[in-house]
Amino acid sequence: MHRKFSLLFIILVLFNCKEESKELSETSLNPIEYLMVNNTNFVLEYPEINSVSIGVYKDGKTYTGYYGEIDKGKNNLPNDHSIFELASVTKTFTGIITAQAVLDGKLNLDDDIRNYLDDSYPNLEYKNRSIQIRDLLTHSSGIRRDFSEALLKMFSLNSSPEDKKNIVAYDREALLKDLKQYKLDTIPGTRYDYSPVIGPEILAIILEKVYHKSYSELLKEQILTKAKMNQTSLTLSPSEADFFLNGYDDEGQLVEPIVFPMTGAGAGLKSTIPDVLKYIEYLLETNNPVVKEMKKPLFTDEEEGMFGYFWQVNTDGEFMHNGGTNGSTNWVVILPKLNAGFTVMFNSNGDTSGMLINSIANRILDDIEIYPKKNIYFLIKDKIIHNTDEGIAFYKKVKREKSEDYNFQDASILNRIGYELLRKEQKENAIKVFKLLVSEFPDQGNPYDSLGEAYFLNEQYDLSLKNYKIALELNPENSNAKDMIEEINKIN
Structure with missing residues (x-):
């Protein structure tokens, strides 16, 4: 099987011009096409990169994807004949x-x-x-x-x-x-x-x-x-x-x-x-x-x-x-x-x-x-960043209705989105995401560590201390939790 994507398609996905266009693209692509398109998006956001060309072989089938421009401003997409x-x-x-x-x-x-x-x-x-x-x-x-x-x-x-x-x-x-x-x-x-x-x-x-x-x-x-x-x-x-x-x-x-x-x-x-x-x-x-x-x-x-x-x-x-x-x-x-x-x-x-x-x-x-499942990060990230409450509701809806299509077993996905919100100084929204993360992975220590950090940055020290203690209990080797517990005790 051979697939190709046009430059126009990637621009629509990359800059998220229309939310409905993105949703359509996410659900209509097969898992290999989905990973090629979405993993290219973040690369093309960097002006240093002209073009990205990807080839994937999986179970006897081949897929190719060409994105960007060989020479910026010329709209000349690489293709199967391009020599590297x-x-x-x-x-x-x-x-x-x-x-x-x-x-x-x-x-x-x-x-x-x-x-x-x-x-x-x-x-x-x-x-x-x-x-x-x-x-x-x-x-x-x-x-x-x-x-x-x-x-x-x-x-x-x-x-x-x-x-x-x-x-x-x-x-x-x-x-x-x-x-x-x-x-x-x-x-x-x-x-x-x-x-x-x-x-x-x-x-x-x-x-x-x-x-x-x-x-x-x-x-x-x-x-x-x-x-x-x-x-x-x-x-x-x-x-x-x-x-x-x-x-x-x-x-x-x-x-x-x-x-x-x-x-x-x-x-x-x-x-x-x-x-x-x-x-x-x-x-x-x-x-x-x-x-x-x-x-x-x-x-x-x-x-x-x-x-x-x-x-x-x-x-x-x-x-x-x-x-x-x-x-x-x-x-x-x-x-x-x-x-x-x-x-x-x-x-x-x-x-x-x-x-x-x-x-x-x-x-x-x-x-x-994780094939044939898709990485849920690409589907939910923009929604949660744009409107955290609606994004979290969308996450739960997809999990109820399409858990067979998307991978929900990776705790790093919500963790990454939470930290993206922290970098944007959206502390309250980051706390919402980390609380979701804790509810999804209650037996893992790192989600509590992340929630503890968000509470700490929001100056909610009692809640921060509570979560760092749980993180340390679940992972006694967590040196960061030990340090933060000591730091919070000094503040209190």
């Missing part, structure tokens, strides 16, 4: 080829990478520990992103034309020369330190050597052809270039795309939303031995998490990767237990874009987990 930079998601393709090489017996994860290089490289070990294949795959080789001045400037928005010229000229010979001179100061395999390009490029050299084929040939044979990804490539033809999206920084300035040196194994692929959905479907093949291999945890960092063959993995079997260049940012998330996956892409990048891409990815993930 996958950026660092390219690494996952390199990881899959490496997993195939392991299964084929071409190399082992514990191999010293110098076994596959044409020179001795005595500098590529530290305290008797050499760099292994697994270290390149998990960003724990000890080779930092400051490996090369030219490559360091690759991802800088302030790169001059001369810098860009040097980046393009940075070839395999230059890489190996810098590799020969690099001094490790960390034991390989002990610390995560993200390497945007060098690790994948070294792996590309190794893979080309063991297979006697170019990286681009391996990419096509082992992944693109098998997954039927005919709109994905490292280089664009003149006709394809017409569909390549302009990229912007957070200030709205048009930025030139990066021309990646060497093979592009770390960040060079370009693709479309439909092709990434084919990739997701390929990665969800439960009996594919290559997929099973490449999502095995190979390294764990206390702060960053677990990593497989470039993928970030978790104990639930989910794996994911994000990417970003000067003018684009994206996420690809695979959810095997839910037979689902999704991608979301912006044609912009910067601090705000990076924060928002993470936020929308997490929101989409949360909403896919």
Whole structure:
């Protein structure tokens, strides 16, 4: 199944021009369309974001949604033919080829990478520990992103034309020369330190050597052809270039795309939303031995998490990767237990874009987990903010009449709306929402904590104290409740 949305439809939903139009849109959309539309709304409220493109695979069906404008003021919506930079998601393709090489017996994860290089490289070990294949795959080789001045400037928005010229000229010979001179100061395999390009490029050299084929040939044979990804490539033809999206920084300035040196194994692929959905479907093949291999945890960092063959993995079997260049940012998330996956892409990048891409990815993930039910937040939030009494009555009506369609089991929904009211200085209304929250989730401590805070801000200290005590009773580890009880006792 393939769905598309128009720019006009999103504008109606986003700015809530007519309440009846919004209600109609909320109830008529299927759960996947509903989560795509509504999770895009909050992103497009930020002027830094030009467009949002989303693809979702769920139970054998695919859905696409395109919102906003590629170039502001031109009303040019992205579509199925729009080509994005996958950026660092390219690494996952390199990881899959490496997993195939392991299964084929071409190399082992514990191999010293110098076994596959044409020179001795005595500098590529530290305290008797050499760099292994697994270290390149998990960003724990000890080779930092400051490996090369030219490559360091690759991802800088302030790169001059001369810098860009040097980046393009940075070839395999230059890489190996810098590799020969690099001094490790960390034991390989002990610390995560993200390497945007060098690790994948070294792996590309190794893979080309063991297979006697170019990286681009391996990419096509082992992944693109098998997954039927005919709109994905490292280089664009003149006709394809017409569909390549302009990229912007957070200030709205048009930025030139990066021309990646060497093979592009770390960040060079370009693709479309439909092709990434084919990739997701390929990665969800439960009996594919290559997929099973490449999502095995190979390294764990206390702060960053677990990593497989470039993928970030978790104990639930989910794996994911994000990417970003000067003018684009994206996420690809695979959810095997839910037979689902999704991608979301912006044609912009910067601090705000990076924060928002993470936020929308997490929101989409949360909403896919409650499928086929819908997130009630989108239906009730504006009503409660606009008129809290009517909004609460509407919430109760929907719960009575459509509890099979919407998820009412998430306490964070009403909690979030209550705090939005507090931010707007609507303390009395926030108290009403938190009282509803407590009545809905009487056995949880956090609702009482939130109600206690609202009463405290409204200077109703006795009621605040009462609720903080209940919060502490339900959760003895609640340090905030302990502190607030002490604070209120001082006031009294």
